[in-house]
Amino acid sequence: TVAIFGSINMDVIAYLDRLPKPGETLHGSGYKMGLGGKGANQAVAARKLGSEVRFIGRTGADSFGDAARAELTSYDVDLTHIRRDEGSATGIAIIKVGEGGQNMITVIAGANGAVDQSDAQAAKADLEQARVLLLQLEVPLKGALAAAKIVRGKGGTVILDPAPAPKEPFSADIIAAVDVVTPNESETAGLLGWQPATPDDALRAARELKSKGFRTALVKLGAKGVAFSGPTEEGFVPPFKVTAIDTVAAGDSFNGGLAVALDEGKSLAEAVRFAAASGALSTTKKGASAAAPTRAEIDAFLAA
């Protein structure tokens, strides 16, 4: 089982020929509204790829919350641990997608900001069964760390996607609670103070993250591939060639894929390749949760 402790948003995505400049008004070619939030995207990605999932989070008591719940249900993600928070609005992300799938995102946390240790406690029995836990930084870390403790207490693996980028390096208690950290270029810069650009840089950054105390580090370079350094395996997975039209949530499809592969007992090198394929495939479709590939799609892609 894969457990996910994290955010739920309604995404409103506008598609444009290019991103606007401050003060400028542009006509977009269309828009899409749907389930987003890093937690929800990772939960949907892991479910679509075939793992049992247990998702812990909150929506507000509003129509966006109802829509988010309905969409989670449509992906067969169960709502047992999704609290309906009477005092908050559902989280929202306002997204613009421009040339080459580049994006600009504003997130308003709403109910995600209220997720805390009580949410982890309420889901304790399910967290104890999880082989892998996925964390991100769109809900307060205190609750996420409580969930991590429960999962690790039973021998499970904790994966932290340090996104959105942290403003400062992690404290020792956070590093100690995490097995695998998966920053992209700018998140790596937030953690290490320098930004990797090449495969060599990425591997060096992954090793440096390990020297800070993480057991395993993956450094994602978007369309340029991903480096990994773990306790016994290390390497670089070159990018899969795809035509990217929308990179929103590529990192979430990557992490969902990583969790599924580790849940299935794959080696680190195999798991990173599976994750990279999942991230790459998600860029060929529009939307966040909606763009995550299915197991059939990824199996066909990897076999080709």
Ligand code: ADP
């Ligand atoms: P984030 O969404 O966290 O910024 P990235 O942009 O680094 O994450 O993308 C996550 C992963 O998705 C990458 O490591 C890669 O495996 C895959 N990916 C993203 N964009 C592309 C692309 N244009 N071509 C191939 N793979 C991609």
